[in-house]
Amino acid sequence: MKESILQKIKSPDDLKALPPEDLPRLAGEIRRELIRTLSKNGGHLASNLGVVELSMALHLCFDSPRDALVWDVSHQCYTHKLLTGRYEAFHTLRQSHGLCGFTNPAESEHDFFLTGHASASASAALGLAEGKRLLGDGHYTVAVLGDGALTGGLVYEALNNAGQRKPDAVGSTKLIVVLNDNGMSIAPNVGGLSSYLLLLRSKPGYRLAKLRVERFFKRIPLVGKPLARVISLGKRVIKKLFTSSTIFEKLGLDYLGPVDGHDLDQLREALTSAKMMPRPVLVHVRTVKGKGYGLAERAPDTFHGVSCFDVDSGAPLEHCGCFSAAFGTALAELARENAAVCAVTAAMALGTGLMEFQREFPARCFDVGIAESHAVTFAAGLARQGLRPVVPVYSTFLQRAYDQLHHDAALQRLPLTIAVDRAGFVGEDGATHHGLYDVAFCASIPCACVYAPVTEPELAMRLRRAVLEPREQVTFLRYPRDCAWDWPEELPPPTEAAFERYGDPGASVALVTYGRLCKTAYQVYQDRDIRLIKLNQLLPLDPEAALAVLGCERVCFFEEGTRCGGAGERFGALLLEQRFAGESRLTAVDGFPRHAPVEELMAEYGLDYEGMVRALDED
16 A cells, blocks of 8 residues: 555645655545545535645645735635645544634644635735735735635625736735636526636636747747747737636736646646736636535535535435524425515525525525625615515624615615524534624614524514514524424423513522523523523513513523623613612623534533533522
8 A cells, every 4th residue: 555645745845845746646635535534524525625736736836824825715725734734633623622624823824814704815815915015025925716706795896906906116916816616606606707707617718828829939049039029919919819808807907717727737837827927817717616526526515514424425424404494494484475575595595494495486586696795785675675585694694794784774674584594603613603793783783673583483483473574674583503492391382472481480590591592591490490581582672571580689691692792781781770689690602712512612601501500509
C-alpha cells in the first residue's frame, strides 16, 4: 500500500514541493478523506468535493498567508484546511473543541475571516486588498465565491467598487475574485443571473486564448514583442470574435474564463494570468458539485449539508422529523384553504420544509435566491397587493433583512408572516449560525408579534392565526431544528392565550421560559414544587404573565437567546413596573457561543436540567 501523500502535507509549501504527477493522486486522497470524515461528523459535503482542485490550485499559485484567501460562506473550505496543516485534527471537524466547519482566524493564520453567510467575501477581500496597497504590501487578496452568491446584492456593491480601483502612485489593488460556478447554491440557482452564467459557460475563454497568443509571440526573437503589441491593440476585434463583454467587465473588472475547475493545469494558468492583470480581475471557474462521489453528483442538493450517513448507500444514519417539516405541512394545508397564501424563500426551500408546498403550488412559491433583504420587501409587496405571504428563513439569515422588516413591512402595517427556523442553538455549525438574536432585534420593531410554539399542533395553530386572521403587523413564529415535543398528557394542551400557568398558585418559586426549554422546564416542574409559566407570545409580552408570579419569593427566567434585549429583560421590566418585591434571576446567553452539540451548550449556559435546578435552589 502506497504511503499517503495527504499525511505529509503540513503547509502549502509541502504541496508546492510535490511532483506534478502526484497532484491527481492527492486530489483523490482528499476526496476520500472528506467522504470518510463527513460520513461520521456531518457537514457540507457536495460543495467541498467540488472545489478540491480549485483549492489546490489556489495554494499552488498563491503564498498563503501572505496572500490572503477569503472564502465566501466558507462552508467549502475543508480542502483548504487539509492543505494548511490541519490534517491531524481533521477528524475533529465540527466537534466540540475541534475544528470549525467554517474559516476561523482563531484556528489558523491561513483563515482571514470567520464567515458563514453568502455574498460577503468580495467586500471583505476588497478591504483587505486596499489595506495591503496602502501599507505597501505587494501581496494578493483572493475572494472565492460561488455562483449562488451572485443572487445576493452585496457582491455587486463590492464588484462595482472594485471595478473603480485603478493603479495610482501608491500601487495597484491586487484583488482577484474567483467565481466557482457549479450551477448550484444549496438548491439549483434561480433567476436571470443563473441564465447569464449558463450563456458564459457556452462561450470559449477568449481572454485566456488571447493571453496564450501574446505569450507565444513574445517568445519569438526580435519580432515577438512588436507583434504582441499589435495583438494587444487589436483585442477588441479578437474579443468580438469570441464573446461580447461580460457584466463583470461592465463593472470595471477584467474577466478570465470559463476555466475547467477540475483541470489543475488550466486553473494554474488562469490564476497565474490573473496575477499579471493591472486591475482587479474575476476568474470564472466551472466545477461539478459533489465531484468524485456519484451519489453527491447526482443529488448535490441532498448532499449539500449532511448528518452522519452510510458511505455506500448515502442513507442518513439518524432519522428524525423536525419542526421544518411540520411547518411545511401546515402551510400547504392553509394554501389549500386559501388561494391568497403564498411562500417566499431565499434559496432555502429544502432546508425550511417548503418542498411539499413548492410541488403543489409552484405558482405561489417564490425562490428569490440568496437575497433575504429582497425576500422580505418582495413579500411586503405581495402583502400590499392583498396576498398573505409567508417567509420561512433561518434565524441567522434573518439578521440580514432587519431594515426591510422595519421599514418595508412593519412601518407599513403589512400582514407579513416570518417563520424563523433554526431558532436557538444550532450545534455544530457554531457561531455564524446560532439563532440567538432574533427575539432581541424583533423586539425593537414596533407592533411586531412573536410566537414560540413547542409542539406541532401549536405551530399549526399559531401559523393559522398569523396567516389567516386579519391583522396589520409582522408576525414571527420561531422554532428550533429539533423534533417537536410531545405534549404531556397530564397537562392541559396549549391554547391561543399569550401564556400558560401550571402548578400550585401558592408556590414560592416560579420558573418562566418559552420554546424548546419548556421540555426541560417541565421535567423540573415534575420534581419541584414550583409555578411554571410557559410564554406562548414573546412580543408583545402580556402584563398578566408578570402578575401571575407576584406572590413568589423568587422568579427564574430561562432564555435560549441573548440576554441583552431578549424576552427575559422585558419580563424583568414588567416585574419592576409591578413593584415585584422578591428576587428575580435571568439565565440567558452572552456573546457568541462556540460550535458544540446543543446539549453541551445548554449545560454550558445553565439552560439544562441541572442549571435550572441550581438557579431555583441558589441562595
